[in-house]
Amino acid sequence: TQLLEQSPQFLSIQEGENLTVYCNSSSVFSSLQWYRQEPGEGPVLLVTVVTGGEVKKLKRLTFQFGDARKDSSLHITAAQPGDTGLYLCAGDPNAGKSTFGDGTTLTVKP
Amino acid sequence: DSGVTQTPKHLITATGQRVTLRCSPRSGDLSVYWYQQSLDQGLQFLIQYYNGEERAKGNILERFSAQQFPDLHSELNLSSLELGDSALYFCASSIGQSNYEQYFGPGTRLTVT
Numbered sequence: 001t002q003l004l005e006q007s008p009q010f011l012s013i014q015e016g017e018n019l020t021v022y023c024n025s026s027s028v029f030s031s032l033q034w035y036r037q038e039p040g041e042g043p044v045l046l047v048t049v050v051t052g053g054e055v056k057k058l059k060r061l062t063f064q065f066g067d068a069r070k071d072s073s074l075h076i077t078a079a080q081p082g083d084t085g086l087y088l089c090a091g092d093p094n095a096g097k098s099t100f101g102d103g104t105t106l107t108v109k110p
Numbered sequence: 111d112s113g114v115t116q117t118p119k120h121l122i123t124a125t126g127q128r129v130t131l132r133c134s135p136r137s138g139d140l141s142v143y144w145y146q147q148s149l150d151q152g153l154q155f156l157i158q159y160y161n162g163e164e165r166a167k168g169n170i171l172e173r174f175s176a177q178q179f180p181d182l183h184s185e186l187n188l189s190s191l192e193l194g195d196s197a198l199y200f201c202a203s204s205i206g207q208s209n210y211e212q213y214f215g216p217g218t219r220l221t222v223t
Contacts (some may be wrong), residue, residue, distance in 0.1 A: 031210055042112065042200050042214030043153070088153065092208065097166050098143060102152040 003027060004089055004101035012107040016078050021104040023089035024071045030092070032072045034063055037086040037103070079108045113137065114215035116201050122221045128189040131218045135182055135203030141165070142184040143204070143212060144176055148197040159184055160207045191222045 005024045013019055023032065031050045035043035047056050049065035049072060056063045060083075062075040076083055088103045113136035123129055135142050144156040155168035159178035170176075173191075178184045188195060198219050202212035 033211060035214075040198075040217070040219075042114075042202070042217050044112070045211055045213065048211055090212075092210075097168055098155045098158065098212070100145075100153040100155070 002102060003093065003099045004091060006087075006089060006101035006104050008104060009102070010105050010107075012109065013079055015080055015108055015110050017108075018075070018077050019079060019106070020073055020075045021087055021106070022071065022073050023101055025091070025093070026070065027093040028069050030069070032065060032069075032089055032091045034072070034074055035088045035090060035100075037088060038084075043086075043088055076106075079106075081108045081110050084108050112213040112215065114201060114203050114213050116199075116215035116218050118218060119216065120219050120221075122223065123191060124223055125191055125193060127191050127222075128187065129191065129220065131186040131188070131199055131201075131220075133184045133186070133201030133203075133215060135184070135201075136213055139203035139205050139213070140182065141204045141207060142178055142182070143202040144170075144184070144186050145200040145202065146197050147200060147217075153200070156186070165207060188220070193222050196220055196222045 007022050033048050034046045037043040047063045052067045052069045054065045060077045064073050086103045090100045115134045117132045140161045143158045146154045156170040158166040176186045198217045200217045202214045204212045
């Protein structure tokens, strides 16, 4: 059983569309991180959310941490081809074992 | 550039062999993490070291071992290699013991033939 469930697994959209991807768990996290990974490269940290209900914005990306700190979402406004990549959420719910979701593969077509 | 370096970038070896992957963390980071990423298994946490000591263990096989040296660089040793060990191996580093905000290296692509 995956501790962090991400959905959808794959998403293909046209440039200019909006989208939301989700990261859900039954466990409480002290924080969650979002990363973006391009093929053959290491994940790049985008943001950390810490407080329940917290909203953080990074240009056209909006990240939200659930009130109960069990889930998070990433919303992209007016997606661009440069947003294409694998989006991963990660956290550490217990025993110091770093956990990553399986990710959402986003393709933005020009 | 994350500041984390990994060598080699590519490694091709035969089954049964042993290899060593090397990682240098960002300047000032005390924690090093190792991950395996296969096409069908996502990013799997292997092990974490903090300031030279093992801090957490994930799904690391007994054939695999790691260590962190006094200068904080780390090595991941993979022995008795099998075809299924072919994967991307990433190293990441962070400032403290907790797993907030990890910075990843470019990875080592291991191919076992």
